[in-house]
Amino acid sequence: MFGAERTRTLLGPVDPARNIAVAPPLVSARDLIDRAGATESAVGHRRVRPTRRLVLAAGTLAVAAGAVAVLQPFEEADTSDVPGAAAGSVLVPVAYQFDSDPPAAGPQLRALAGALVDTEYDNRSGRYMYHHTKLWGDPVMTSADGRHHVAFANETKVWQAADGTGNQVTVQLEPQYPDQESRDYWRRNLGKGPAVAGTPAPATVPLPPRALTPPSADRSQLRELLKAAYGAGAVSKEVSTIYGRYVVPRQTRAEILRVLADVPGFRWRGQVTDRAGRTGVAVTFDDRPHDAQSLLIFDARTGELLAHERLTLAPVRISSYKVIIATDWTDRLG
Known part of the structure; x- marks a missing residue:
């Protein structure tokens, strides 16, 4: 018994996620290792001397489960002429209306x-819940010293019926970096970032049956579902999970906001622009002991979640983001 199952067994009844079914990652550790290997092959006939190891940190859940992989070492060499290598972009934190001394969000x-x-x-129905999302930061490839990071952005479309069946289509996008130093490092070590030979074909995965219970508008049930007893950091993650999995009706959206209002620690950041260019309103929670900040962006009219981000606080930079581009009901299975 290894990984998440072993960890859950050790934690037993104190595991806050013991009743949560964890979906498979959008990009597996094996995939990223293969991509790094493809870059090594692209160097051609240069001899690569093993002088540095690269550690793959597979996101919050995988780290908790002890899933860490070590990549094949690479020599720090000039590979700027590698054909098809992609430089990628540097991520910039969302600008807050209230950047300093934000008021309580309640x-x-x-x-x-x-x-x-x-x-x-809210005025449509259909057999399938449809979600179109963009995700970066799970998993992240990290240098051996822990300083330089890179991950591939992925765009995913999911059609899922009430019994859990449906299709998931994922497209790998460009590599992205949390800061310029990381971008420069990976350009030196893996050519111009991890090798991307054009745009990979979309990966279509059929979804197996699973129990899906839409969130209730009952306040007490929502508090339990959102893990309000564990604080604002846990609540932020669960809000993101709910909106990425279900089509949430207006009454439930309103009650989710009221649950957040009662959880200590959320601060009001005012009007912001998300990574899809949409205007929304934002709240954050600063988890100082873990040097982390959670950011939630909501539509100011409908209360829909637009985006969820995780940042480090010192220095301030992006650890992960999820943008919910579209949510709907449909009878069409994509």
């Missing part, structure tokens, strides 16, 4: 909950 969240309007999917 009053603003309650006001938002009381004024929600319908979104387009």
Whole structure:
């Protein structure tokens, strides 16, 4: 028994995620190792001397489960002429309206909950829940010294019925970096970032049956589902999971905001622009002991979650992000 199952067995009844079914990662550790290996092959006839190891940190869940892989060492060489190598882009943190001394988020969240309007999917129905998301940061490839990071952005479309069946289509996008230093490092060590030979074909995966229970609008049930007893960091993650899995009706969206309003630690950041260029309102939670900040961006009219991000605080840089580009009901299986 290895990985997540072993960890859950050791934690037993104190595991806060013991009743949660964990979906497989969008990109496996094996995939990233293969991509790094493809880069090594692209160097051609240069001899590569093993002087540095690269560690693959597979995101928050995988790290908790002890899943860490070591990549084949690479020599620090000039590989700028590698054909098809992709430089990628540097991620910039979202700019907050209230950057310093933000007020407590409770009053603003309650006001938002009381004024929600319908979104387009509130007046539609269909066999499948449809979600279109973009994700970066799980897993992340990290240098041996822990300083330099890179991950591939992935765009995913999911059609899922009430019994869990459906299809998931994932497209690998460009590599992205949390800072310029990481970008420069990976350009030196893996050519111009991890090798990407054009745009990989979309990967289509059929989804197996699973128990899916849409979130209730009952406040006490929502508090339990969102793990409110474990604090704002846990709540942020669960809100992101719910909106990425279900088509959430207006009444439930309002109650989610009210639950957040009652959880200590959320700060109001005001109007922001997400990574898809949409205007929303944001709340954050600073987890100082773990040098981390959670960011949630909501539509100011409908209360839909637009994005969830995780940042480090010193220095401030992106650890992961999820952008929910579209949510809907449909009878069409993509």
